[in-house]
Amino acid sequence: MAEQNQNPLTPFRNQPAPEAKNYPGLDEWRELSADQQPNWADHPDFGTVVSELESVPPLVFAGEVDQMRQRLADVAEGKAFFLTGGDCAETFLDATADKISARVRTLLQMAVVLTYGASMPVVKMGRMAGQFSKPRSSDSETRGDVTLPSFRGEMVNGFDFTEESRRHDPNRMLRGYHTSASTLNLIRAFTTGGFADLRLVHEWNKGFVSNPANARYESLAREIDRAIRFMDACGADFEAIKGTEFYAGHEALLLDYERALTRIDSRTHLPYGTSGHFLWVGERTRNLEDAHVNFLSKVHNPVGVKLGPTTDVDDVLRLIDTLDPERRPGRLTFITRMGASKIRESLPPIVEGVRDSGAKVVWVTDPMHGNTISVPSGYKTRRFNDVVDEVRGFFEVHEALGTVPGGIHVEMTGDDVAECLGGSDAVDETAFADHYETLCDPRLNHMQSLEVAFLVAEYLSK
Ligand code: PEP
Ligand code: MN
DSSP states (O other): TTTSSSSSTTTTTSSSOOGGGTTTTTTTTSSSSOOTOOTTTSSSSSSHHHHHHSSSOSSSHHHHHHHHHHHHHHHHHHHSSOOOOOOOOOOOOOOOOOHHHHHHHHHHHHHHHHHHHHHHEEEEEEEEEOOOOOOOOEEEEEEEEEEEEEOOOOTTOOSSHHHHHHOOOTTTHHHHHHHHHHHHHHHHHHHHHTTTOGTTTTTTGSOOOOOOOHHHHHHHHHHHHHHHHHHTTTTTGGGGOOOOOOOOEEEEEOHHHHHEEEEEEEOOEEEOOSSEEEEEEOSSSTTTHHHHHHHHHHHHHHHEEOOOOOHHHHHHHHHHHHOOOOOOTTTTEEEEOOOTTTTHHHHHHHHHHHHHHOOOOEEOHHHHHHHHOOTSSOOOOEBBHHHHHHHHHHHHHHHTTOOOHHHHHHHHBBSSOSSBBBBTTTGGGGGHOOOOOOOOSSSSHHHHHHEEEEEHHHHTTT
């Protein structure tokens, strides 16, 4: 079947597409063990919510998803770089124009730093418009003598520590869908409606608190400006810099939601997850025999798998066989999150094993999740220096093995938060009391995000 569908436009054009509910294999995951799922199947609204999600418009179009896969194929070859950033957990209330704009502007700034530094196209993706559910290390949380279900992301339950709020409610999936739709709508407006025009490279920096990273950005923006004015004087055509491609991705944790938003593409009659362009499975749900990997093996999106420091290379090779049996360029991304102190030992055998198997995948570093610590005041944080050190380790390992360091995946925000320690205008613990806002993991603020981009640009331009 896969063979005859290689050309997306021809074979089935005039036939009606099959329905997702009859599509072979798409519901196989239901028979398998699925970790980290809500217990809401008995909720009276569950059935109607799922039916509604099965009939709403897709958030992304399969043609865009294919285009992203082609861009990632370039990344795997070392011809482009993959930048992903966004919240650990998005929230409904923070889906405001200001916050979305600050995040998109920060990502555009990071991308410009990378493109200019490395003379390489950057595939941009927001960890946005769908990042509403979280795996947790414990099912419950205890405060004093009260124990309640853990917060699992706003698509499952609320953050407030009350019985009512922590109850798993499937209606939240609908709010998640609509919030994703409005977020994505604004992202599309920004990135294609003039705001991402490279001639506005200075504008993206406006309104952020000034700091050394902004200043460095300003001087780079001046160079870009000069180059643009020169090109203008030469009569260049600016069509290509008027807008930019921008993709959305999230962890495909909530299988009820992901499956309900799976659509059969009318061009190819193949299933696509339409909740976002790129879907990944986390370190905790990537078991080969389990539901998440099975589900992702059936959809035709580019997919990612997070790999932690205890990853077994044989498992990785089996993940490739399961998720990318046809070895389609750009289909599979491994997002490694080893920890700064471990990456130089734990990453090489994995990359080597994959390289020697002949498979081509995209390698991305997530320098956040292996570097989470708790400070005595109780906050979960990350040291900026550890983040930077893991990025360095990632580049060193790939350089030594002759493989391609394809991208970076960070938890970040455009806001002036204090959640990660350090950076050139150093954040210290005293700032946490007033500027620690995340509901889940600590994020790089605007300055720290730009600094990471400058560091990566240095490596890419070597
Ligand atoms: C995350 O990306 O927020 C996350 C939970 O990551 P991981 O699966 O790598 O722990
Ligand atoms: Mn996280």
